[in-house]
Each structure stands twice: as structure tokens, then as C-alpha cells.
Amino acid sequence: MSKLKILATSFIISFLVWSFFTAPLLKYVATGIPSSGQSFAKDDRRNMIEGDQLQLLYHYWLFADMLQGKTQWLHNPYEFNTGNDADRLAVDSYYFPFSLVFALFSYITTRAFAWNITGFLSLWLTYLATWLLVSRFTRNKTIGAVFALTSILMPVRWMNLLGGSPTGFAMMWIPIIMLGVDMAVRSRSLTGGWIAGIALLFASWTDLHVFYFSAMLLPATFIISMIMPDYTVTENDDSASVRFKRNLFNGLKNLIPTAICVFIILLYVITVQRYLGKSVMKGGREIYEIAIFSQKMSGLWSFNRKAFSAWLYLGYAFLLALSVSLVYLIASLKTARNSDNILRKHITLALIIAGSLCVVFLASGPYGPFNGLLFTLARKFIPSYTMIRQPGKIFALMPTLLALCAGLGFAMATEKIKRVRPLLLTVIASFALIEYWPRVKITICMLDPDQGAYAAVASEAAAREEAAHALVLPLWPGDSHYASVYQYYASLYRIRLLNGYSPSVTQEYKDNVFKYFESINEGIITNEQLDSLINMKIRHILVHENLFPEKVSPFPVLHTLNQLFNCPRINFINRTGSVWAFQILDEPIAKSTKETPYYFPARHWLAHNFETQDDPEPILIPETQERFLRIRAGNHATTGLVLQANLPNLHWQARIRGAGTLKLSSHSNGTINETSVTLDSDNWEWVALPVKDIEEGRKMFFRLQPETGFVDIYETVLCAGNWISPEVKSSIRIPAACFFHSGYSDIETGSVYLRSDYEQRAIDFYGPKLPLAPGVYKITLQYESDAKKGTELGAFNFRTSYNETERWHHVIAGNIAEGVWESTGETMHLAFLFERAADMRIDSVKILRLK
Structure with missing residues (x-):
């Protein structure tokens, strides 16, 4: 098979797999990007889903903006900005070269299309490199093509790629590194040394996990390439020891380019370590924290695709092929001893399998065999292994290793029955596709092309001929995925945010920024804080009403919004959707006061x-x-x-x-x-x-x-406030805005709007979390919707601290939504599950005491 044919065939197969596994992404390829490969929701699309995909998209965009000259080179001024752009110097790789590919496509298409095509190209090159690698070890292009499918079928690849993790893109470098090392050693190719070195360099720039584990794999690849016989170079009649020394010398000589790249990497890593030295990550991860993020080995075989450990799934198709091959090879071991080449292949296969088992055991972290003994030893003896928070990241090596050991085992076991190989390969490929496809269920994050509140901030700053700076509420310590939404909207208008989202946050930021301004989340705003914001050139506050969990404030978001409206030095300028924009004033102005009718407790x-x-x-x-x-x-x-x-x-x-x-x-x-x-x-x-x-x-x-x-x-x-249970035959009406909720509210009417395109299918509206006096109550959810009569908009039930009523009261468009609750005096709340069938407006909740 010619090189051009391999390129074309691998491209077509990769595109078909990508299209099939990511359906219906092609329909939204220019407007949405994947956010998860484990969708549990009924719907596979939602606007502006917070997560790692938006964070990585921001960094890709930032590099593209630098290339266009719109953002200063090697600066990240749009997050963690305290007023001086020079302080935001960020000597970083910016995920090059993936960010370069994204940049080139983003100039002529949309951000979503550029993201999706970058992800597809990484998948294609992964398959191509794995195909070539397996083909070198099996001396059969067809076997290489089939077993290389592991690199683009296994859930670990899809969970990382569709979840927006840099690992999902950077897994491409693993087979390329192994291919380069094998070329350098067995084919005595200097080009192979350069391929391995440059791939390792790019791995260090695109994902430190992939780089770290690839660096661990590098010497192992060198060893198996030294052992595996090479049929592309004619051996003379020298003794085995002479041939070994000559091959060792040639291999090391051809890996000199790799060593040069490793030196460049060391310079880069030193810079990164200096940055981490100022962050809260310094000193490594504690074992209790690692346990939270560790998958269990049951995920290797479990058919439950929703389980946390599901992305460790190995599957049965390739393992079955490997197992049958192993049985045959063990049975033929005596015969193999009579042939040096066959014996070397046996040893090579055994080493690859042993390495694969090590990866499996390490991937489970403290849940591995013997209470994670291998993981404990790795943390003790392997430099920097204590920095690994997610042990399962090492499973990024598994698709390539499984392809190699299963492909090599199959080739060796079927050497004497080549006629049935096509049939067996067809069965294996079909079984693999059928087995892996149901384990991947994509969720698509639709990207907003604009955001009115952010645009208002940018416009107001432009009118003053100043760069736009803003504080976004809720303010987090810098490590919350909610801030990824802030990053995306800020990038649309190049607004410099005091907020940020990074895996490594400096302690200085936590102490001097987060802790100082944290009270604003709760509506506690002082003149000193406002003066400090102005000194940082921050003239605006943005509030994401739909990203306001209980953790950030003792009371629902309505209280914080009212405090902003009531502050004499803060002026409301815009609300678009769930985002509110306010301007910070130098001097106070006279304002009317907005009252919060009820305070529902979050503490x-x-x-x-x-x-x-x-x-x-x-x-x-x-x-x-x-x-x-x-x-x-x-x-x-x-x-x-x-x-x-x-x-x-x-x-x-x-x-x-x-x-x-x-x-x-x-x-x-x-x-x-x-x-x-x-x-x-x-x-x-x-x-x-x-x-x-x-x-x-x-x-x-x-x-x-x-x-x-x-x-x-x-x-x-x-x-806080005055909460009194109604008397018998009396009722109270609570405005919906007082409740904990997603969506957005109308401050004047007290209504809450839930949008089918934005809100998730979850408990999107609940409260009051306060006690009702012992008695029987009829509780009515008062709502409106333009949905067709009979449409199920959602359902609600009643809950206490420990229990919830099993009965759900369905909210059907055109019907009254009400239920009866018998209180024994504890705190209770109505919990509304929004089905996302149509937009709806909740006006209030009426509580009538029957007896």
C-alpha cells in the first residue's frame, strides 16, 4: 500500500469514526463544540455549558489573537488582571501547535468550526501514526490498520477529547514518539530521532500529563525496539553481541536530535516549575485528594458507561484477540527458542504486555492492586509523580500500547493461517466498532455569538477611551470551571477580568484578591472595596445570575442583585439573558431602595x-x-x-x-x-x-x-427577614425570584425565566428551605409558558433535609401545578425539575394552609 493511499485511507476511516462517534456534531460544526463524551441528559445540546472546553478554547483564541496583533505577544491580560497588563506576562506554549491550527481556521471560519477541525485532525494523525507503528512491528499494513483503531475508538480518547481536556488532543503525540524512536533504533534513521524529539517537545507544550508519561515511555520504547528484530536492515554474520553493540551505538546516535529537544524541554519545564512554585499546587498532591479523582479497576470491564471509571474501559474485542494469540504463543514457546527472531518477538510482546499492565495498575491510583502498591512506589521513586492528581491520565498511553501488543500478538499467532486473516480482522474491527460506539455519548456546547451585558461594558469603556476592566460575580479563588463562561464572553470583547480560571493559582491572588473581594458575592460592598477596584482600573461589575450556587452566598442571588442596585456608587447599565452589568461610580448618587421580600437560607x-x-x-x-x-x-x-x-x-x-x-x-x-x-x-x-x-x-x-x-x-x-407560616385557611405568595434558581429573573415583577436552550435538565428552581408549622398545605407553582397545551414542562416534589416525597407533581402546559404537603415542622423546600421542553416563566409559589 502506497504512502498516499495510506494517508487517504486513514483520513477517510478517521472521518467516518469521528462523524459516527460525535453525531450530531456535524450538524452544528460551525456553532457548537463538544463538552462531554458521557452525556446523561435527554438532550445532547445546551448553550454555554461551563467546563474545560471553554477554558481551552479561550487559550486557543488567545494565541490566535496574538498572531493577529490584537493582543500583546506572550501576555494574558483578560484574566487575573489587577490593572497592569505588564503583570500579565505569560511565557507559555499556548498549546502550540494545536493553537496554530485553530488560529488558521478561525480566521476564515468560526471558532466552533476551528475547534472541531483541530480535534478531528488530532484524531486522524493519531490513527495514521498508530497504523504506521503497528505495521512496522507486524510487517502487515492491514493488521496495522485494524489494530490501530484502538487509538480512536477507546473511551479514554473520547472522554478527554470531547471533554475539552488538552490530553484529548495531545494523545496524538504518543504513537508519533514511539514511531520516531523505533525508526531511529531499528531503521537507523536520524529522521526518526527528530520525529520523536519534536513530538516530545510538542507534547510538553500541549499537555504536561502526556509529556510526562511519554517521557516515562521513551526508554521502554527504546528497549523493545532494540529487542525487536528489524527486517528493513540486512544483518551480516556478526555475533549477537557485536550486533547488539552496533545497534545500540546507532540507536543512541540517531536519538541525538531527541536529546536536543529534551534539552529544550528542560528549559521550558524549569520555567513552568518556577510559575508553579508560586501557586497553591507547590509541594504535590495529598493522597486523599488523589483518591477523589481516581478511577477503580472495575471500569476496565464494566458495561456501565455512566460510571466515573467508565473511561478506563479496555473492551473485549482487542483483548480477546490478544488473549487467543497469547495462548497460541505460549504453546509455541518451545519452538520459538529455535529461532532468534521469533524469540525476540516473543520477548518484545511480553515486555509490551508487562508495560500495559503497569499502566492499568497505575491508572487506578490508590485503588490499584494491593491498595495501590505500584502507585505508592511510583510516588516515592519517580520524580514529580506526587504532582499527579488524576492517576487515570496515564491511561492515555493505553490505546497505543494495546494496539501494539494486540496487533503483534495477532500477527505472530496467525503467521501460519494467513488465509483467514481477512475474515478475523473483519470480525475484530466490526466487534470493536459495535462495542465502543455505545460508550460515547456527546454533549454539544452551543457558543453564543455575542452577549449584551458584556458588550455594554465594552461600549461604555470605549466611550471613555479606556480598556474595559470588570469584576464578575460570583468571584471564585481562580479554580472554578464556572469562570470558563466568563473567559469566553470576555474574549468576545477583550474585557480584562479580575477573575480567572487556572489549575495553578498564586497564593497572592487568593489572599489579596479573592479573600478581599469575596464578600461582594454576598452583597457586602464597601467603599474601600470599590476604591480598590477603581485603582485596578475596574469600572464594571458583571453578575451571572444562572451560575450562582449556594456555596458563594448565604442567600439566593436576588439579595446580591438588590444590594448592587441599592449601592449609591453602583449604577445598573444592562441585562441580557442571565448576565447583569453594573458601573462603579466615583461619587454616590441618590437611589430608591429595592427590598428583598424573603431570604431563603443557604447556610x-x-x-x-x-x-x-x-x-x-x-x-x-x-x-x-x-x-x-x-x-x-x-x-x-x-x-x-x-x-x-x-x-x-x-x-x-x-x-x-x-x-x-x-x-x-x-x-x-x-x-x-x-x-x-x-x-x-x-x-x-x-x-x-x-x-x-x-x-x-x-x-x-x-x-x-x-x-x-x-x-x-x-x-x-x-x-434573615421575617418568615411566618400562614394561619389555617390563609396563604402567602412568594415571588419566584426569592428562590434558588437557574435562568434569570425580572427584578420588577419577581418572575424567573427558565430557557430550554440554556438551563440543564436538573433541579433549576427550589426553596424556601425554611420551616413550616406542623399542618397540611397546598402549594401551587404559578407559571406561564407559550408551549403547546399538554407539553410536560417539568415536575416538582417536596423535600426535607433527609427525605423527599416519592410523588412527583407534573407541570403540564395549560394545567394547574399544585401539590399537598404535610409538615411536621422541619425545614422543607419545593424542588422543580425543568424538562427543557419549552421556555417557561415562573411567577410565584403560593402556600395555602389547609389545616
């Missing part, structure tokens, strides 16, 4: 959340699966730290029972507000303690301490 402590002196185990109530914590005199239960906010009637509430005297206390910087209550009942009751002497931004905690007897603690919440 909630259950029995297992408290800090105690002697760590008593929570007590289980078998009938209800509820738990409570029993604390006796001499012990205490303490909540975590929260920030104080100047809110009406800020107070702690605890649901307790017991016998004795209990002291309740609120602590803040040495200031203690306390009271005592007497308990003598088996019935649960709520007690409250106001927060006094409030100083905004100061941290506080709540403590329950029995002075005599004991207390049972069910739950504790931090509350």
Missing part, C-alpha cells in the same frame, strides 16, 4: 456537619432515616464560619429537643451574644438567637452548649 447544618469536642456519632431514626446529634453537658456543637451581613432580623435558628439547660451563643472576633433556654420535652422545637453588633464582612459562628442534661440537635440555619 444549613445537619447532624453530621457540626464540629464537636468528642465527635459523637449522629443517631439514626430507622423509621424516617432522619438523624440527630445528641450533645451532653461538657460538650458543644459548632457551625462553620460565615460572614456577617447587615440584614433585617439576621438570626440563627436551631431545631432541638432535650432535657436540661442549653446555652446558645453567636461568636464573632471575640464578641459573644448568648442566651440560655430550658428544655424538657421529647418534641422538636425551634429556638432562635439574634445576631447583634453586626459588622459587615466579619466572620461568625454559632454554638450550642448544654450546661446541664443533654440536647438533641436536628438542624440549624442562618436566617
Whole structure:
């Protein structure tokens, strides 16, 4: 088969596999990019899905923008910018050469198309290189073509590529490196040394995981190439030792270009290590953190594609071929000893299999055999292995290794039955396609071509003839995937953000930026903070209402928005979709005040959340699966730290029972507000303690301490405002904007809008997470939708801290959405599952007490 034919055939096969495995991506190739290869949702498309794909897309775009001269070379001014672009010097590889390919296509097409074609080309070159590599070891192009399919069929490749991980692109370099080393050693080719070196260099520029593991593989590849006989070079009659020395010398000589590239890599790695030395990653990863990100070996064989370990799946097609081959080879081992070449092939195959087993064991990290013994030894003896947080990343080597060992084993085992090879290869290829395809289910992230709130910020800054700078809420410590959405929108208008998203965040940023401005997430805004922002040239604040999880604030996003509206030095300028834009003013202006009708709590402590002196185990109530914590005199239960906010009637509430005297206390910087209550009942009751002497931004905690007897603690919440259960035959109407929600709200009407194109199929609306007095209630979700009558918009049920009602109340367009809840006095909330069948508007929730 000619080289041109191999190029064309590999391209066609790669394109067919890519099209088949990523369907329906071709339909949206110019407007959307993959965000996951493990879609669990009914729908495979959604706009602006936060994740690694947007982060990597940002860096590809940044390089393209530098080439066009629109961004200063080797600078990253659009994230972590504290006012001086010069401080954003970033000597980095910018994922070259993938970023170069993206740049060239992005100039003539869309970003989405450029991303997708870059991913496809990496897949094609992976297959081509693996084909050539396997063909060299098997001396058969057809065998090479079939077994090279592992490189583009195995889930590990798709999970990384479709998930937007640089590893998914950089896996291309692994077979190229092995191919280059083999050419240098067995074919005595200096070109092979250059191929291996340049591929290793590019691996270091595109993904440190692939580079690190490829560097580990390099000497192993050299060894198997030294052992494997070469049929392209005629051997003379010299002794085996003479031939070995000559081959060793030639191999090392031809790998001199690789050594040159390794020296260049060392210079690059030293620069990277200096950068990481200032980050929170310095010192390596703790084993408990690694365990969280480790896959279990059950994923190697499990048919459950939704499992966390599913991307370790090896499959049965190629393993079956390898196993049958091994049985034959072991049986023919005695015969192999009579032939030097056959014996060397046997040894080569054994070494590749041994290396593959090491990869499998290391990929499971602490969950590997013998409690992760091999992983523990690797961390102890292999330099920098302690930096690996995701052990499964080493599985990037597996597609190439499996192709090589299965292909070589098949070729050796079928040497005497070549007539049936075509049939066997057809069966193996078909089985592999059928087996691997169902394990990949793509989710497509549709890219917004514009964003009005960001555009308003850029326009306002341009009117002042200044570069646009902004703070985006929620503000994270720099390591949250939510910020990838900020990065994308900022790149559309070249807005310099104080925010950022990076795997290595400096401690200085965490201490001086995140911790100082963190309170703004909660609506706590001081003049000092605003002055500091202005000194950083930041004149705007953007709020992503739909990316506002409970973690960032004690109360829903409505409170933060109202605080921004109420601040005399902040002026609202635009809202587009779920993004709000505000301008920071030098001087205060007169403003009307927006009130928050209800404050739903996000700070909630259950029995297992408290800090105690002697760590008593929570007590289980078998009938209800509820738990409570029993604390006796001499012990205490303490909540975590929260920030104080100047809110009406800020107070702690605890649901307790017991016998004795209990002291309740609120602590803040040495200031203690306390009271005592007497308990003598088996019935649960709520007690409250106001927060006094409030100083905004100061941290506080709540403590329950029995002075005599004991207390049972069910739950504790931090509350504000006035929440009163309705009387019998009376009702309350709660505006939807008060709830925790996705989508966006209308501040004036209190409605919440859920969009089928943006929101995920999840609990997108819930609350109040407050107690209702014991009784029976009818709860109505008041909504509107333009959907066709009978369309199922979603469903809701009622939940407490430990339980949820099994019954779902379906929300059908044109029908009333209501359900009945019998309260026993604990906190409860309505949880609405949005089906994304159509857009809808939720106006309010009505709670009517029946008895």
C-alpha cells in the first residue's frame, strides 16, 4: 500500500469514526463544540455549558489573537488582571501547535468550526501514526490498520477529547514518539530521532500529563525496539553481541536530535516549575485528594458507561484477540527458542504486555492492586509523580500500547493461517466498532455569538477611551470551571477580568484578591472595596445570575442583585439573558431602595456537619432515616464560619429537643451574644438567637452548649427577614425570584425565566428551605409558558433535609401545578425539575394552609 493511499485511507476511516462517534456534531460544526463524551441528559445540546472546553478554547483564541496583533505577544491580560497588563506576562506554549491550527481556521471560519477541525485532525494523525507503528512491528499494513483503531475508538480518547481536556488532543503525540524512536533504533534513521524529539517537545507544550508519561515511555520504547528484530536492515554474520553493540551505538546516535529537544524541554519545564512554585499546587498532591479523582479497576470491564471509571474501559474485542494469540504463543514457546527472531518477538510482546499492565495498575491510583502498591512506589521513586492528581491520565498511553501488543500478538499467532486473516480482522474491527460506539455519548456546547451585558461594558469603556476592566460575580479563588463562561464572553470583547480560571493559582491572588473581594458575592460592598477596584482600573461589575450556587452566598442571588442596585456608587447599565452589568461610580448618587421580600437560607447544618469536642456519632431514626446529634453537658456543637451581613432580623435558628439547660451563643472576633433556654420535652422545637453588633464582612459562628442534661440537635440555619407560616385557611405568595434558581429573573415583577436552550435538565428552581408549622398545605407553582397545551414542562416534589416525597407533581402546559404537603415542622423546600421542553416563566409559589 502506497504512502498516499495510506494517508487517504486513514483520513477517510478517521472521518467516518469521528462523524459516527460525535453525531450530531456535524450538524452544528460551525456553532457548537463538544463538552462531554458521557452525556446523561435527554438532550445532547445546551448553550454555554461551563467546563474545560471553554477554558481551552479561550487559550486557543488567545494565541490566535496574538498572531493577529490584537493582543500583546506572550501576555494574558483578560484574566487575573489587577490593572497592569505588564503583570500579565505569560511565557507559555499556548498549546502550540494545536493553537496554530485553530488560529488558521478561525480566521476564515468560526471558532466552533476551528475547534472541531483541530480535534478531528488530532484524531486522524493519531490513527495514521498508530497504523504506521503497528505495521512496522507486524510487517502487515492491514493488521496495522485494524489494530490501530484502538487509538480512536477507546473511551479514554473520547472522554478527554470531547471533554475539552488538552490530553484529548495531545494523545496524538504518543504513537508519533514511539514511531520516531523505533525508526531511529531499528531503521537507523536520524529522521526518526527528530520525529520523536519534536513530538516530545510538542507534547510538553500541549499537555504536561502526556509529556510526562511519554517521557516515562521513551526508554521502554527504546528497549523493545532494540529487542525487536528489524527486517528493513540486512544483518551480516556478526555475533549477537557485536550486533547488539552496533545497534545500540546507532540507536543512541540517531536519538541525538531527541536529546536536543529534551534539552529544550528542560528549559521550558524549569520555567513552568518556577510559575508553579508560586501557586497553591507547590509541594504535590495529598493522597486523599488523589483518591477523589481516581478511577477503580472495575471500569476496565464494566458495561456501565455512566460510571466515573467508565473511561478506563479496555473492551473485549482487542483483548480477546490478544488473549487467543497469547495462548497460541505460549504453546509455541518451545519452538520459538529455535529461532532468534521469533524469540525476540516473543520477548518484545511480553515486555509490551508487562508495560500495559503497569499502566492499568497505575491508572487506578490508590485503588490499584494491593491498595495501590505500584502507585505508592511510583510516588516515592519517580520524580514529580506526587504532582499527579488524576492517576487515570496515564491511561492515555493505553490505546497505543494495546494496539501494539494486540496487533503483534495477532500477527505472530496467525503467521501460519494467513488465509483467514481477512475474515478475523473483519470480525475484530466490526466487534470493536459495535462495542465502543455505545460508550460515547456527546454533549454539544452551543457558543453564543455575542452577549449584551458584556458588550455594554465594552461600549461604555470605549466611550471613555479606556480598556474595559470588570469584576464578575460570583468571584471564585481562580479554580472554578464556572469562570470558563466568563473567559469566553470576555474574549468576545477583550474585557480584562479580575477573575480567572487556572489549575495553578498564586497564593497572592487568593489572599489579596479573592479573600478581599469575596464578600461582594454576598452583597457586602464597601467603599474601600470599590476604591480598590477603581485603582485596578475596574469600572464594571458583571453578575451571572444562572451560575450562582449556594456555596458563594448565604442567600439566593436576588439579595446580591438588590444590594448592587441599592449601592449609591453602583449604577445598573444592562441585562441580557442571565448576565447583569453594573458601573462603579466615583461619587454616590441618590437611589430608591429595592427590598428583598424573603431570604431563603443557604447556610444549613445537619447532624453530621457540626464540629464537636468528642465527635459523637449522629443517631439514626430507622423509621424516617432522619438523624440527630445528641450533645451532653461538657460538650458543644459548632457551625462553620460565615460572614456577617447587615440584614433585617439576621438570626440563627436551631431545631432541638432535650432535657436540661442549653446555652446558645453567636461568636464573632471575640464578641459573644448568648442566651440560655430550658428544655424538657421529647418534641422538636425551634429556638432562635439574634445576631447583634453586626459588622459587615466579619466572620461568625454559632454554638450550642448544654450546661446541664443533654440536647438533641436536628438542624440549624442562618436566617434573615421575617418568615411566618400562614394561619389555617390563609396563604402567602412568594415571588419566584426569592428562590434558588437557574435562568434569570425580572427584578420588577419577581418572575424567573427558565430557557430550554440554556438551563440543564436538573433541579433549576427550589426553596424556601425554611420551616413550616406542623399542618397540611397546598402549594401551587404559578407559571406561564407559550408551549403547546399538554407539553410536560417539568415536575416538582417536596423535600426535607433527609427525605423527599416519592410523588412527583407534573407541570403540564395549560394545567394547574399544585401539590399537598404535610409538615411536621422541619425545614422543607419545593424542588422543580425543568424538562427543557419549552421556555417557561415562573411567577410565584403560593402556600395555602389547609389545616
